[in-house]
Amino acid sequence: MACIGTWTFSLAAINSCADQIQSNHTSLDSLIQGVNVIEEDPSTGVYLVGRGSYPNAEGTVQLDAAVMDGENLHFGSVCTLEGYSKPISVARCVMEKSKHSMIVGSGACKFAHDMGFVAEPNDSLMTEETRMAYEKYKLSSQSVDQVVHDTLAVLCLDKMGNVTAGVSTSGPPFKTPGRVGDSPLPGCGLYADNMAGAAAVTGDGDIMMRYCPSYHIVRLMREGAGVQDACDKVVTEMKERHGAPFEAAVIALNMKGEVGASSLLKEWIDVRNKKVYNGFPYSVWQLGKTPTIQIQQYL
Template sequence: MAAVGTWSFSRPAVEKMRCMLLAGQNATDVVETVMAEVEDDADTGRYIVGRGGYPNFKGVVECDAAIMEGVPGRFGAVAALRGIAQPCRVARKVMEKSPHSLLVGDGAEAFAQDLGFTSEANDNMLSHHTATAYREFLEKNQPVSGGHDTIGLIALDLSGNITVGGGCSR
């Protein structure tokens, strides 16, 4: 059993993963569950992940997420997905239900909505911190760095299955 994450803000996620894995949960469920919690938390969003993440050049939060299983070697990802606070959940559905491995932009959003995911207004995706940073960017024309680029989580369950998840926003 192993649980690994990137950056210091993922430490609570890694600890939760460890507990879930020791309780016998499978690696894919563990990665999706914990990553979704990180993505949906505006406090971790300021590190460029999901809700509360930094917006793109036009002020819109667009999220990317991927989930990969070692066995049977499946992969699913979304990119430039707007209005979905937990893009890793959509990425998993791409892996399980789509003939494609990667869906981008409008196609990713349509796929998510077809599966019942609710799209949120951009104002609900921005946090106070990132909205302020975006206004400063417009005034000074200088990019604001959150100091990090993404979150990555790796889980190896008690059966020896490995799953990796990654996500970011911009």
């Protein structure tokens, strides 16, 4: 039993997942509840997740999320969802209650409403901090390339030997309306397969989606690679193929509960507490251990 999440702010999600898994909940139920903790906390919106996220270039909060069940390879995602603060829960409904695997835009909003989720005004999904940032953006025409690319990604392995992957993000602040990155795309932002394990990524999704890194990591593990070796190999390949520097980090979890991570980050600044991390920070829990923050150095 184990779980791993991207960035320091995932620790609250990992704590929740660990409690749920040890209480015999499934990896899927545990993951959804853990991600919801972050999605519903407006103080973590500055990390580009859920309530309190930055809006797009037109002032609308649009959220993406996806979930994948490694037991049967079932997958569900929503993209550019407006008016709902817990997109990972809507993505689960797509996976379990729709004949489709991905629903976007107004269709995703209608689907959420039909599933019983209650829509909120756009303004209620923003905080004073993100509203002020948007007003500043309109005046200065700040480039989205000047802001960080954070994504909440969580991987969970339960006592039954089932692994699940989930991601949730608002994407880059002030993005082009309708923009979808790698996060809600299977094999790109996340992948899970009980025959090997699970992986997820965070960073500049417009670049990473070209390489299908999550599927690549899981495939390497299925072929016998160690979890850390698989992460390093995929990140190295992206680095070499792309050439120019870009932000990328990956996490992975195999069926033994072993974890791995690799990144192209030399440092990460936590925008909430202004703490500087020399590398890529991520949260980890494994059976018999206390959830902790670990740091993966630049590859």
